[in-house]
Amino acid sequence: MKTQIGYFASIEQYRPMDALEQAVRAENDGFDSIWVDDHFHPWYHTNAQAGQAWAWMGAALQATKKAFFSTCITCPIMRYNPAVVAQTFATLRQMYPGRVGIAVGAGEALNEVPVTGEWPSVPVRQDMTVEAIEVMRKLWESNEPVSFKGKYYTLDNAFLYTKPDDEVPLYFSGMGPKGAQLAGKYGDHLMTVSAEPSVLKTVTIPNFEKGAREAGKDPSKMERAMLVWYAVDPDYEKAVEALRFWSGCLVPSMFKYRVCNAKEVELHANLVGHDMMKGNFMIATDAEGMIKEIERFKAAGITHFCLGNSSPDVNAGIDIFKEVIPAVKD
Numbered sequence: 001m002k003t004q005i006g007y008f009a010s011i012e013q014y015r016p017m018d019a020l021e022q023a024v025r026a027e028n029d030g031f032d033s034i035w036v037d038d039h040f041h042p043w044y045h046t047n048a049q050a051g052q053a054w055a056w057m058g059a060a061l062q063a064t065k066k067a068f069f070s071t072c073i074t075c076p077i078m079r080y081n082p083a084v085v086a087q088t089f090a091t092l093r094q095m096y097p098g099r100v101g102i103a104v105g106a107g108e109a110l111n112e113v114p115v116t117g118e119w120p121s122v123p124v125r126q127d128m129t130v131e132a133i134e135v136m137r138k139l140w141e142s143n144e145p146v147s148f149k150g151k152y153y154t155l156d157n158a159f160l161y162t163k164p165d166d167e168v169p170l171y172f173s174g175m176g177p178k179g180a181q182l183a184g185k186y187g188d189h190l191m192t193v194s195a196e197p198s199v200l201k202t203v204t205i206p207n208f209e210k211g212a213r214e215a216g217k218d219p220s221k222m223e224r225a226m227l228v229w230y231a232v233d234p235d236y237e238k239a240v241e242a243l244r245f246w247s248g249c250l251v252p253s254m255f256k257y258r259v260c261n262a263k264e265v266e267l268h269a270n271l272v273g274h275d276m277m278k279g280n281f282m283i284a285t286d287a288e289g290m291i292k293e294i295e296r297f298k299a300a301g302i303t304h305f306c307l308g309n310s311s312p313d314v315n316a317g318i319d320i321f322k323e324v325i326p327a328v329k330d
C-alpha cells in the first residue's frame with residue numbers, strides 16, 4: 001500500500017482561520033490529506049482554541065482543491081447523535097466527491113463530560129461506538145426509511161435525503177489492543193495515535209489485522225493511519241519544548257479518569273519530561289531528520305501519516321515537507 005502524508009490542522013492549538021491557512025499551504029506543498037481534531041474542550045488551557053470541526057471542514061474543503069479531508073477523530077456516541085453525524089458527512093461527501101472521510105472513536109472525557117455529564121466505562125463506550133457505526137451505515141446505505149431499536153440508539157423511519165454517490169470511508173480509532181481489534185472488524189481503515197513503533201508492530205497492528213480477518217476482510221487492503229505530532233527547528237531542545245501543548249496526551253490517567261477540565265490537563269502536561277516527549281513525538285532539526293522519523297514509523301507498518309505541526313515556526317514546519325514528501329513516498 002502506498003504511503004500517504006497527511007497534515008493535522010489543529011483547531012485546538014490554532015485559531016480556526018490560521019489552521020485553514022495552514023491547510024491550504026500544506027495542500028500546495030504536496031500533502032495528500034488534511035485532518036482536523038473534533039473537540040469541545042482542548043488538550044491545554046493557555047492560548048488554546050476549540051473550534052467546531054465540521055464547520056471548519058466545510059470552509060477548508062472549499063478553500064482547497066484536491067486533498068482528502070477527515071476529522072481525527074469524531075466521537076459519534078454522546079454529545080453527537082450518530083444519525084446527525086451520518087447526515088453531516090454524507091452532505092460533505094456529496095458536495096466534495098471523493099474528498100471526505102470520517103474517523104471515529106470511543107471519545108474523551110474532555111469533550112463528552114462538559115456537555116452531557118456522563119462518562120461510561122471504556123468497554124461501554126466501545127460498544128456504543130460499534131452501534132453508532134451500524135446506525136451511520138444503515139443511513140448511508142438505505143434507499144428506504146430506516147427503523148432501528150438498538151441498545152443505545154433508535155431510528156424511527158429515518159431517511160437521509162442528501163447522500164453521496166459512494167460511501168463515506170470510515171477510519172476507526174484503536175489505541176488499546178481491543179480498540180485495534182474493533183477497528184479491524186468494524187472500520188474500513190485503522191486510525192491510531194502516537195504509539196511507539198514496537199507497540200504498533202507487536203500489539204496495535206496484529207490486533208487490527210485479527211479483527212479485519214474475523215470480519216472476512218483483507219487487512220493488507222486497509223490503511224493504517226496514525227496521528228503523531230512533530231516539531232522541526234534548528235535548535236533541537238526548542239523543538240522538543242514546542243510540543244508542550246500536546247504533552248497531556250502522554251499521561252495515561254487522562255484517559256482512565258474523568259478529566260474534563262483543560263486547566264487540570266495542563267497541570268499534568270507541564271510535568272511531562274523531555275525524554276518522554278522525545279520518545280513519543282517526532283522531533284527534527286532539518287528535513288533529513290524528519291525523513292528518518294517517518295521511516296521509523298513506516299517500518300512499523302504505518303501507511304497514512306496525520307502529522308500535527310507544533311514547530312516554533314509553523315510555516316517552516318509545513319514547507320520542509322516539499323523536501324520530505326518526495327523522499328518518503330514509495
Ligand SMILES: C[C@H](OP(=O)(O)OC[C@@H](O)[C@@H](O)[C@@H](O)CN1c2cc(O)ccc2Cc2c1[nH]c(=O)[nH]c2=O)C(=O)N[C@@H](CCC(=O)N[C@@H](CCC(=O)O)C(=O)O)C(=O)O
Pocket residue numbers: 036037038039072073074075104105106107108111121122123126173174175176177178179180191192193227255256
Ligand atoms: C482508552 C483506549 O480505548 P480505545 O478504544 O483503544 O481508544 C480510544 C480512543 O480511540 C478514543 O479515546 C478517541 O476518541 C481519542 N481521540 C483520538 C484517537 C486517535 O486515534 C487519533 C486522534 C484522536 C483525536 C480525538 C480523539 N477523541 C476525540 O473525542 N476527539 C479527537 O479529536 C484503551 O486503552 N483501550 C483498551 C482497554 C482499556 C480499558 O478497558 N481499561 C479499563 C481497565 C481495564 C483493566 O484494568 O483491566 C479502564 O480504564 O477502566 C483496549 O484494549 O481497547
Ligand SMILES: CCCCCC(=O)CC
Pocket residue numbers: 037038043072073108193194249250
Ligand atoms: C494519546 C492522545 C489521544 C488523543 C489525542 C487528541 O484528542 C488530540 C486531538
